[in-house]
Amino acid sequence: MSATTDIGSKIKKYRKEKKYTLKNLSEQTGLSIGFLSQLERGITTIAIDSLANVADVLGVEMMDFFESDLHQENDPVMRSYDLPTRLLSAEQIEYCLGKESFALRPKILQLMPCAQKEEKPEAVKAESERFLYLLEGVLSLEMGERSYVLYPGDSMQLAKGNRYAMYNRTTKPARVLLVEMPCEEACS
Incomplete structure (x- = not known):
């Protein structure tokens, strides 16, 4: 999984945990729904300042997007x-x-x-x-x-x-x- 895909999947995970739709996140961050959708799928990248804004809206630390999952150690799949x-x-x-x-x-x-x-x-x-x-x-x-x-x-x-x-x-x-x-x- 690339860093872009990993960050996007974590944004989606945190968004779903907060029960936000793409529209909700778009309205609060000023980023378009299409852009956020592409970001979550790993198709595009995001600027650091925009990522900081997304982190604030989702109520997470920016580093949460970069840290490996704790479960990765126990994941039986080896890529x-x-x-x-x-x-x-x-x-x-x-x-x-x-x-x-x-x-x-x-x-x-x-x-x-x-x-x-x-x-x-x-x-x-x-x-x-x-x-x-x-x-x-x-x-x-x-x-x-x-x-x-x-x-x-x-x-x-x-x-x-x-x-x-x-x-x-x-x-x-x-x-x-x-x-x-x-x-x-x-x-x-």
């Missing part, structure tokens, strides 16, 4: 544009799909092609039980002396404590859905 991203290495990008307030930690790992590289990535230890599901590409995974190749639709579970290395030896990116319990939960 694609809000995904936290981490660069794990030159070949791996991690996108966190879940909220920290939930026990499961789903992630998308994007493994960039490294077909030309001969060296294998360093093995990592699974700090918790992990589930892998290959969405696209081809994934090579080594666990101890065993090697696995996963194709789209293949899945694999790793027990806590397993050491493994995964890499992409093709010329196209691979995307893996990784679901794990957070270490604090799994390690206690």
Whole structure:
């Protein structure tokens, strides 16, 4: 949600709480009904002095339009544009799909092609039980002396404590859905 849409939706929320119509708000602020309607739908922006006037009429602080909702933390929806991203290495990008307030930690790992590289990535230890599901590409995974190749639709579970290395030896990116319990939960 953009800042404009967010401000507009909050104006609408406060207006409805006061049981004001667009006409009532228009008469008290001097802003046209059409403008207020577009503002509430996020189609237009508002000047700071006009926003201050709207806040006064609605009986709220101007900062109320800019603060995040308290319920946002508990909102189970994670928007694609809000995904936290981490660069794990030159070949791996991690996108966190879940909220920290939930026990499961789903992630998308994007493994960039490294077909030309001969060296294998360093093995990592699974700090918790992990589930892998290959969405696209081809994934090579080594666990101890065993090697696995996963194709789209293949899945694999790793027990806590397993050491493994995964890499992409093709010329196209691979995307893996990784679901794990957070270490604090799994390690206690």
